[in-house]
Amino acid sequence: MEFLRPSDWDEAVAAKAAHPDAVPIAGGTDVMVDLNFDRSRPGALLDLTRVTALTDWGTDGDLLRIGAGVTYRRLIDELAGRVPGLAMASRTVGSPQIRNRGTVGGNLGSASPAGDAHPALLAAGALVELASVRGTRRVPVTDFFVGPKRSVRTPDELIAAYLVPADPGVEQFAKVGTRNAMVIAVCSFALSLDATTRTVGTGIGSAGPTPLRATEAADFLAAELPWESLGPVPAAVAARFGELVGAAARPIDDVRGRADYRRHALAVLARRTLGWAWADLGGAA
Amino acid sequence: MTTVVKEPTAVAGGVGTSPQRPDGVLKVSGEFAYSSDLWADEMLWGATVRSPHPSAELRGIDITGALAVPGVYAVLTAADVPGARHYGLEVVDQPVLAVDEVRYEGEPVAIVAADHPETARRAAARVKVEYAVRAPVTDAEDALTRGDLVRHVPIRRFATAGDAALTADVVVTGDYEVGMQDQAFLGPESGLAVPAEDGGVDLFVATQWLHVDQRQVAACLGLPPEKVRLSLAGVGGAFGAREDLSMQVHACLLALHTGRPVKMVYGREESFFGHVHRHPARLSYEHGASRDGKLLYVKARILLDGGAYTSSTPAVVANAATLGVGPYDVPTVVIDAYGVYTNNPPCGAMRGFGAVQACFAYESQMDKLAAALGLDPVELRRRNAMTTGSVMPTGQLVDGPAPVADLLARVRDRPLPAPATGDPRERPGGVANTTRGEGVVRGVGYAIGIKNVCFSEGFDDYSTARVRLSVVGGEPAVLVHTAAAEVGQGLVTVQAQIARTELGVAMVSVATADTSVGSAGSSSASRQTYMTGGAVRAACQAVRATVLARLGRATDPDRLGSAEALSLVDGKVVASDGSVVASLVDLLGDDVVEETVEWRHKPTRPLDPATGQGDAHVQYAFAAHRAVVDVDTELGLVRVVEIATAQDVGKAVNPQAVVGQIQGGTAQGLGLAVMEEIQVVDGVVRNPSFTDYLIPTILDMPPMAVDVLELGDPDAPYGLRGVGEPPTISSTPAVVAAIRAATGLALPRVPVRPDHIVFP
Numbered sequence A: 001m002e003f004l005r006p007s008d009w010d011e012a013v014a015a016k017a018a019h020p021d022a023v024p025i026a027g028g029t030d031v032m033v034d035l036n037f038d039r040s041r042p043g044a045l046l047d048l049t050r051v052t053a054l055t056d057w058g059t060d061g062d063l064l065r066i067g068a069g070v071t072y073r074r075l076i077d078e079l080a081g082r083v084p085g086l087a088m089a090s091r092t093v094g095s096p097q098i099r100n101r102g103t104v105g106g107n108l109g110s111a112s113p114a115g116d117a118h119p120a121l122l123a124a125g126a127l128v129e130l131a132s133v134r135g136t137r138r139v140p141v142t143d144f145f146v147g148p149k150r151s152v153r154t155p156d157e158l159i160a161a162y163l164v165p166a167d168p169g170v171e172q173f174a175k176v177g178t179r180n181a182m183v184i185a186v187c188s189f190a191l192s193l194d195a196t197t198r199t200v201g202t203g204i205g206s207a208g209p210t211p212l213r214a215t216e217a218a219d220f221l222a223a224e225l226p227w228e229s230l231g232p233v234p235a236a237v238a239a240r241f242g243e244l245v246g247a248a249a250r251p252i253d254d255v256r257g258r259a260d261y262r263r264h265a266l267a268v269l270a271r272r273t274l275g276w277a278w279a280d281l282g283g284a285a
Numbered sequence B: 001m002t003t004v005v006k007e008p009t010a011v012a013g014g015v016g017t018s019p020q021r022p023d024g025v026l027k028v029s030g031e032f033a034y035s036s037d038l039w040a041d042e043m044l045w046g047a048t049v050r051s052p053h054p055s056a057e058l059r060g061i062d063i064t065g066a067l068a069v070p071g072v073y074a075v076l077t078a079a080d081v082p083g084a085r086h087y088g089l090e091v092v093d094q095p096v097l098a099v100d101e102v103r104y105e106g107e108p109v110a111i112v113a114a115d116h117p118e119t120a121r122r123a124a125a126r127v128k129v130e131y132a133v134r135a136p137v138t139d140a141e142d143a144l145t146r147g148d149l150v151r152h153v154p155i156r157r158f159a160t161a162g163d164a165a166l167t168a169d170v171v172v173t174g175d176y177e178v179g180m181q182d183q184a185f186l187g188p189e190s191g192l193a194v195p196a197e198d199g200g201v202d203l204f205v206a207t208q209w210l211h212v213d214q215r216q217v218a219a220c221l222g223l224p225p226e227k228v229r230l231s232l233a234g235v236g237g238a239f240g241a242r243e244d245l246s247m248q249v250h251a252c253l254l255a256l257h258t259g260r261p262v263k264m265v266y267g268r269e270e271s272f273f274g275h276v277h278r279h280p281a282r283l284s285y286e287h288g289a290s291r292d293g294k295l296l297y298v299k300a301r302i303l304l305d306g307g308a309y310t311s312s313t314p315a316v317v318a319n320a321a322t323l324g325v326g327p328y329d330v331p332t333v334v335i336d337a338y339g340v341y342t343n344n345p346p347c348g349a350m351r352g353f354g355a356v357q358a359c360f361a362y363e364s365q366m367d368k369l370a371a372a373l374g375l376d377p378v379e380l381r382r383r384n385a386m387t388t389g390s391v392m393p394t395g396q397l398v399d400g401p402a403p404v405a406d407l408l409a410r411v412r413d414r415p416l417p418a419p420a421t422g423d424p425r426e427r428p429g430g431v432a433n434t435t436r437g438e439g440v441v442r443g444v445g446y447a448i449g450i451k452n453v454c455f456s457e458g459f460d461d462y463s464t465a466r467v468r469l470s471v472v473g474g475e476p477a478v479l480v481h482t483a484a485a486e487v488g489q490g491l492v493t494v495q496a497q498i499a500r501t502e503l504g505v506a507m508v509s510v511a512t513a514d515t516s517v518g519s520a521g522s523s524s525a526s527r528q529t530y531m532t533g534g535a536v537r538a539a540c541q542a543v544r545a546t547v548l549a550r551l552g553r554a555t556d557p558d559r560l561g562s563a564e565a566l567s568l569v570d571g572k573v574v575a576s577d578g579s580v581v582a583s584l585v586d587l588l589g590d591d592v593v594e595e596t597v598e599w600r601h602k603p604t605r606p607l608d609p610a611t612g613q614g615d616a617h618v619q620y621a622f623a624a625h626r627a628v629v630d631v632d633t634e635l636g637l638v639r640v641v642e643i644a645t646a647q648d649v650g651k652a653v654n655p656q657a658v659v660g661q662i663q664g665g666t667a668q669g670l671g672l673a674v675m676e677e678i679q680v681v682d683g684v685v686r687n688p689s690f691t692d693y694l695i696p697t698i699l700d701m702p703p704m705a706v707d708v709l710e711l712g713d714p715d716a717p718y719g720l721r722g723v724g725e726p727p728t729i730s731s732t733p734a735v736v737a738a739i740r741a742a743t744g745l746a747l748p749r750v751p752v753r754p755d756h757i758v759f760p
């Protein structure tokens, strides 16, 4: 196995172009597990840990651009105020060891329907920045996932960064697992409420072949929320929102949980996160 | 609280203290050599070809593709087994490598040795096996109907002779189910077999019972036992999963075939197929009681799925039956416990061994009965609590301490934990932010269990210890040598403590366990401190007698009185008046005093096959638990808030290790209550990984309040009572009782999953 160690971003992109089969490795918390279980046997690994450009973050116009290699630990420590939903999701990832190594770039690279960063990125309306020697493109995260563990990324591309609004709305993230830490989501839900644009963002994890949005639920809620008065969210609105989120999921029965439980739990999470987000926005209970 | 006579302090670090484990620093710093770390020059790596089918006829095995892989040294099948083709703990029925058929998913079919583990694995994938797949038998009830019975243990005990009419004022019935739990030890099956010049083999392996391995391995290799020498390698946990053979015969076969050392290490997934699990069970109970809450009868049917091979199912069935009503006085008992063969994964020993399944059912029943009677659940249990002088359903008299009512009162009387503080880690769902109190209801539940300690039913249960006393570097020094397996429980510390107390010598080392000394029996049945502890003590006493006999020659017998009046303190012989008679260094000079003793507990008897009557057990142990849980009733998520426990250990030989066993055992019971299950569908395991077989993390295991009682058992060394299993038994029903209290649901099955709570 070849081990490619680019020392900067240009070298990394060039190396990927020269070796499209090379598997990028960031934190390695997915890659090393796959190698260990002999699930994949790449001809080359492309080590991205020396590429400092990947671990930067900063503003880019009215967007916040976060390098693909920023770890969950740093998202929690440095960016909890700017990407609150993603930071909440980061807190639920694995264990301290995993959060110290694992990255959102790696989560996107794996594109698992259970990846915990995805619902938060979906709710925030994030863009994924893909780069190759051919150039750079920014793909809405809603278009990024195309199937279980499959994305629009082409073999010569690397994930450079992801971008979210620099001035986020209020955000929430909640994840159901069958133990209280170190668990793959049975299902998860992310919500963002933007009072300025009066828009609602949603993201559903682990309840479909890809991470999903609950578009109908979001539209319904955006129309029904008392944005002006910030009065209490009518119980019927919250309940209907929950139902629509549950209905947007495309879950299956598997070892981690039943499909009907996932829909039910998503409805509960949707209602609850709505209550918390509304309160964060200054809304009445 | 304690009735044990205080031992004179012979030397620091003796019985009743908690000296540091000799392997403690190495384990904490990651330097301890586990069996998976073994290494030898020129060694090869073994890999196993396993059946993907739970039931199939073997039509043919083509090894040519595997043999052609460069670096492969051997590919062996059943035809290459020189001795017995089958082995087994109680019944010899499990093939070393599949013969003509496979009976469970993961059954070994062929083995490969290669110069690299990767090569071995790849070659294994090239062994072509032709299977004629059969429909597996996976339902235990079907298996029973078909007559695929391992053992039926009936218990028939009647208040009035021959009166089989079971009537009572209040009757409650219930059907319960226990899922398949895994021991989930962290160190996978592994070992190293080294061919020896005498045509034999030396096997370094992580196991629970070296001699029973030796017996089985030698038979399969067609060698006399003395040519198959076993040494214990570092064991990363056991919990029953190392009672049966895994890679032992395979590594030896490959080593003898290739003339090279062969190492085998299972991966995590393979490990789930490499050892037996806890028997899944279906249990139907009927409890009858008088209006004032006195149990009149218990009728039960217990069905245990033994899987494909016998393993220790017969003994598990006996435990479930004989302990099937719990620690209660029940005048009339009618129990039928069955173990059956299916094409599910083989089940055998796991901490709690049959008592776990029964306890979940009988304690669930006690709560149901309390509700039917309008009684407090602890009060109902106390009214029926067995005491010293009680009679078991087997007719056996409980002659030792049986503080059942007291243990219950102790956990009941503990202050309840404070309400949650708002720290997300204290909520159901933990930091995953699923609730800020919405839907959360607190519940409290109680349970108590009973467990037999040591081997039962007339088994010749003994342990052997060799103790040597000599002068090393001017100091008296003791070497303790047994074949008892240190599996993480701390036996290695305890053996040294006993030697210090008995011989008054500070410098004690414990030799690596191996088969050059007699059998110690298994590190199971909560028996090793009792049995090997008893053997070490007896060997020390023999050494002491030999040493003191030397005194007569050197000093004045009139002044010394009898040997009993002398004690060994800090390397000296001390008379009853406290005066120093001699130093061990002087007494011994260059001599070595060595004694080997075989030690037995009091004999037990078989059960009558028709009535289940008989003094089958050695000692009974009891533990009570109170669990406090917060349940998110809308999401079905559970956070155990606190567990209080009280357990009588007779004598805490090592108080820190005792608490460690209680905490670990309780965690394992909590795991069975809310998350741990091997999910098997049509004989196929769906979650053979730690990604999906979940065990409690530190955020799932709450703080514990531990109350240790020391009511000495006059029959046992130092009065001790086995500690390892009782905590695992009653913690499961206590947690479930608390969830029931919070939700009002019946919850007849463990583990309780979120959907059981949300969609009852």
Ligand SMILES: Cc1cc2nc3c(=O)[nH]c(=O)nc-3n(C[C@H](O)[C@H](O)[C@H](O)COP(=O)(O)OP(=O)(O)OC[C@H]3O[C@@H](n4cnc5c(N)ncnc54)[C@H](O)[C@@H]3O)c2cc1C
Residues within 6 Å of the ligand: A023, A024, A025, A026, A027, A028, A029, A030, A031, A032, A033, A048, A068, A069, A092, A093, A094, A095, A098, A101, A102, A103, A104, A105, A106, A107, A108, A109, A110, A114, A115, A116, A117, A157, A158, A159, A160, A182, A183, A184, A185
């Ligand atoms: C014990 C354990 C617990 C876990 N718990 C969770 C959990 O709770 N939630 C969760 O979502 N995940 C969990 N994971 C999975 C994993 O930690 C996450 O998916 C993590 O985000 C992966 O990040 P990484 O940097 O380690 O990725 P790596 O393993 O380095 O890479 C993952 C994938 O992304 C690709 N990749 C990485 N960087 C780039 C890039 N810049 N451009 C293109 N492709 C790239 C790699 O080629 C690979 O395919 C867990 C893993 C383990 C081992």
